[in-house]
Amino acid sequence: MTGPLLWSALALSSLGVNVWQFIVALITPVHRRPVSGAETPGVTILKPLKGREGRSRQCLRSWFTLRYPGPIQLLFGVKDADDPVVEIIRELKAEFPEVDARVVVCPESLGPNSKVSTLMQLEPLIENPLVVVSDADVQVPFDYLTAATWWFQETDVGLVSNLYSLANPSSFAMYWEATVVNSDFWSQVMQSRQLGRIKFGLGATMMIRREMLQRIGGFASIVDYLADDYQLGRRISQLPARVEISPVVVDCWEGRGGWSHVWGHQLRWARTIRVCQPIPYFFSVITAVSWWAMLWLILGDAHPLIVAAIIALRVIMATVQSFRLKNYKSTYNPVLIGLMAPIKDVLSTCIWLLAFSGGKVRWRGNTFHVRANGRMVAVQ
Numbered sequence: 001m002t003g004p005l006l007w008s009a010l011a012l013s014s015l016g017v018n019v020w021q022f023i024v025a026l027i028t029p030v031h032r033r034p035v036s037g038a039e040t041p042g043v044t045i046l047k048p049l050k051g052r053e054g055r056s057r058q059c060l061r062s063w064f065t066l067r068y069p070g071p072i073q074l075l076f077g078v079k080d081a082d083d084p085v086v087e088i089i090r091e092l093k094a095e096f097p098e099v100d101a102r103v104v105v106c107p108e109s110l111g112p113n114s115k116v117s118t119l120m121q122l123e124p125l126i127e128n129p130l131v132v133v134s135d136a137d138v139q140v141p142f143d144y145l146t147a148a149t150w151w152f153q154e155t156d157v158g159l160v161s162n163l164y165s166l167a168n169p170s171s172f173a174m175y176w177e178a179t180v181v182n183s184d185f186w187s188q189v190m191q192s193r194q195l196g197r198i199k200f201g202l203g204a205t206m207m208i209r210r211e212m213l214q215r216i217g218g219f220a221s222i223v224d225y226l227a228d229d230y231q232l233g234r235r236i237s238q239l240p241a242r243v244e245i246s247p248v249v250v251d252c253w254e255g256r257g258g259w260s261h262v263w264g265h266q267l268r269w270a271r272t273i274r275v276c277q278p279i280p281y282f283f284s285v286i287t288a289v290s291w292w293a294m295l296w297l298i299l300g301d302a303h304p305l306i307v308a309a310i311i312a313l314r315v316i317m318a319t320v321q322s323f324r325l326k327n328y329k330s331t332y333n334p335v336l337i338g339l340m341a342p343i344k345d346v347l348s349t350c351i352w353l354l355a356f357s358g359g360k361v362r363w364r365g366n367t368f369h370v371r372a373n374g375r376m377v378a379v380q
Contacts, residue, residue: 007292007300014289016308021287022317025187029247030324033143034150040070041152042128043145044205048077048106048118050134050364052085055168055253059139060088064096068145073127074101077118081105111223112376114364119219133215133232138164139251139329147205147248158212158241159200159233163189165331168253169307169337174254175263179337179344181252182267182325183318184287184349185342189245198245199237200276203229205250214235225374226363227272231374239327249327264362266348270355275374284352289314290342291349314341 007090022365045063063074076089081103084123089103106121119133141147144162151160163186169178192198206229213219216235225231233243257265274281293310296302319338326334359370360379368376 004300007093007296008302009368010286011292011296011300011302011307011310012290014286014292015313017287018289018314018317021184021187021191024191025082025317025321025324028187028190028324031249031327032247033147035083038146038150038153040068040146040149042073043068043130043132043149044073044075044126044128044210045132045134046075046077046119046122046126047134047136048115048122049085049089050079050083052088052220053137053253053255055089055137055139056085057092059137059253060138061092062142063091064099064101065142065322066140066145068149070145071128071275072100072145074099075122075125075336076101076103077106077122078103079105079107079114079118087165095284096174099295110220111367112378113223113225116219116223116225116228120223123219126162126210127209129200131208131210132205133208135203135252137253138204139167139253140205141250141327142250144205144248144250148205148246151244151246152207152209154242156240156242158209158236159201159240159243160246161209161233161243162205162228162246162284164202164252165249165325165327165330165332167253167265167332169332170256171258173259174257175332175336175340176344176347177257177262177266178332179318179322179340180348182322182332182334183341184321184344186325187321188287193245198235198243199238201229201233201236201243202245203219204252206232208232208236209241212239212241215239226268226361226368226376227276227374230272230276249325249326251329263351265297266351267354268361268363270273270351271359271370274355275359275370281355285349288345288349288352290345294346311342314345315339317341 033197106118110117166178222231297307320343323334367379
């Protein structure tokens with residue numbers, strides 16, 4: 001294949017994948033709630049916490065204001081009883097005395113994944129048949145539990161995740177990350193759903209059938225892994241059981257991050273995905289349509305107007321995809337996310353290359369080496 005033909009094939013193939021992704025985003029019933037009633041089994045919610053940020057109260061409050069007719073047990077795990085987030089929980093317990101909520105001090109370090117270590121110490125306290133694991137910075141709608149438990153009418157469903165958005169990009173770097181999450185990632189997840197059964201979880205929120213969690217060895221089985229959401233989904237899908245994605249969107253509220261923070265986060269994410277799914281990750285670079293279009297222009301014989309049209313289409317599709325995910329609480333601007341899409345394609349291609357340059361990642365102030373099987377080992 002000659003040079004110009006190669007670059008044109010790559011650019012047009014990338015465009016085709018992006019159009020397919022865009023169509024999937026259009027037909028996905030984002031924000032749709034169940035239309036029929038379902039049983040309301042008891043739910044235990046596990047929230048590992050560390051520190052407080054500007055939106056901590058609002059995020060945590062959303063778990064106290066859930067409307068659900070079944071029993072709810074809230075367990076908040078902290079490593080230190082003096083953690084500043086504990087005061088927020090105490091105030092919320094006073095505001096909502098009817099909620100069964102408890103702060104549990106989890107001082108032990110049971111493995112390299114500190115979040116999972118906390119979950120292991122909360123696990124013996126679980127009282128209900130359904131278990132929710134959620135990150136600290138997640139804000140959920142009041143009907144989150146009703147929408148999630150609906151899926152468990154099917155006895156072969158073992159885990160349900162939710163689509164999520166980065167709700168508050170507040171810097172240029174965070175808008176790059178918001179383009180990754182709010183435009184591309186969710187639509188790629190639903191794109192993969194079209195190709196077959198989902199075999200991974202999405203870590204913002206995951207609802208798990210307790211007996212299936214026990215069958216895979218509990219949280220202890222994933223404490224050595226960085227991508228605990230991926231590992232939970234993979235293990236439950238091997239039982240076998242179905243892993244589903246709920247179209248109800250939850251919001252992730254992050255503190256303001258600069259380039260070093262976002263770059264480190266994206267590199268950690270990339271290296272983790274590379275070791276978990278090496279073949280799909282290798283081919284994922286084909287989605288960077290702006291990058292391939294520019295290479296076609298520079299190294300091939302593409303007409304500048306064709307390349308401009310491809311990049312303009314990319315901006316439009318990214319804008320629509322991010323708009324579809326947005327809910328009334330999110331503060332991001334879908335148009336800015338769309339305009340960031342060509343820059344994101346270039347930066348994410350650089351991250352893709354760096355993902356193959358090593359296995360070291362920084363997480364929660366520590367450095368780890370992620371091995372080929374996905375396990376992580378602390379670097380001294």
